[in-house]
Amino acid sequence: MVDFARGVLYPRDQSAIAELDRRTPSPDLARFVEFYWHVRWRAEKPYEAKVLAYPSVHLVFEEPVPLVYGVQRSLFVRRLEGRGQVLGVKFRPGCFRPFAAGPVSDLADRRVPATDVFPRRVEDVGRAVLRDTDLDAMVAAAEEFLLGCLPEPDPVADEVAAMVEAMTADPALFRVDQAAGTLHVSARTLQRLFADYVGASPKWVLRRARLQEAASRADQGARVDWADLADDLGYFDQSHLIRDFTAALGVPPARYAGLNS
Template identity: 75%
Template sequence: MGDLGRGVLYPDEQAAFVELDRRAPRAELARFVEFYWHVRWNVAEPYETKVLSHPNVHLVFEEPAPYVYGVHRSLFVRRLEGRGQVLGVKFRPGWFRPFIDVAVSELADRRVPAEEFFGPAVEDVCRAVLKADGPDEMIALAEGFLLPRLPEPDPVAEEVAGMVERIVARPALFRVDQAAEALHVSTRTLQRLFAEYVGASPKWVMRRARLHEAAARADQGDDVDWAALADELGYCDQSHLIRDFTATVGVPPARYARS
């Protein structure tokens, strides 16, 4: 059973009945795919898993059909029942744009049938993936489907992926103009690129990076100096951090840490 990963809320609770396996893509796909994730669960009672999503688009092989999930800008909640499994393809930020004919912002907060982007063949692949014997075979089938459908490399997508990586690595960035200056572009250019390639605004990406860091600190199980963390993350004070965290997660950070 692996680490459930940054962004998954209440990881200790979920680890009791959710298994997560993450695998790196083969070299030919590494430009496009960040990693594959395989989730298997077994719950006696329905359970809602909650995730602070990342600025990524996912292709998910699941029942009853495969879907493409755009960036989910609020708290992502999924109801788990009985036993089941899914296989997800997590595309690198910006790198789903070359697969489609619209701005990635059109997918924000949406779940779209994968057939709209990959044609009817994706339905057959999904059925085969979910019948496969373990993650290795599932991933091999997914990669066999994606490889002949890869678009041409997009230098702008690579540039945007680097921008997201730099912002996420600096959760104390608080204003869009700060990020634009650090990335050597204008504020308007940064906002346009993120709408076109990421599917979420630079402000959202910066805010989500702060919330990921706050949740990760809470999940460590140690006492957290929330005032010091608020200062470290660029908030004007502890109350600002608490309001931001509560607005998205639903409970204050101290209460979340005790859960």
């Protein structure tokens, strides 16, 4: 399983304001849900939490109503003020499709009321979850709700989840045609499946994995040889990595690393 905090930017700054925790799903839900995540914060002044998100859909129990977040292809920014908490359900990439009424790409870069997807009682569950202070009890309430509205298993969703895992775990995969060959499907089939099940293109998934790795290296505090990292991640050269990183995060990698030192 991936590091659930991977993709969280400026982790040192955020850890001074917010506590992150996680719980694993029950066996009955593990086919659909990767994990539950919980953030509790106390911010004396407004703070913008920033995340390079995974290709996953999330159900988030938050105020004033629960929301479903599609894949966030740009930098995700959440403003934290005062005190608060949210409980999120991170679905395995591709595995929200059985819950959805249409292609998951319809949710890309959007957040919609959870009642657009789930039964209306999701709002009552959300209020009960956020009234609690015990994380295990919060997760138990979310689990009970999800178990009551499980769709039929979709074998294709499982296949797509495995594809995303293979693509993001193998640093030798840089291009869509490479990934398609490794997965024994055509590039067109891969693109069609990702539009329907993932909500982001195969090219975006590969690029996001590389950017997360670059940010993770910078977060470690040690000096980074950006030319070597660019080569490791399959970039044409260092300047290509710098352009890609800057476009996604808003600052060049060396400056981002300095802000985390």
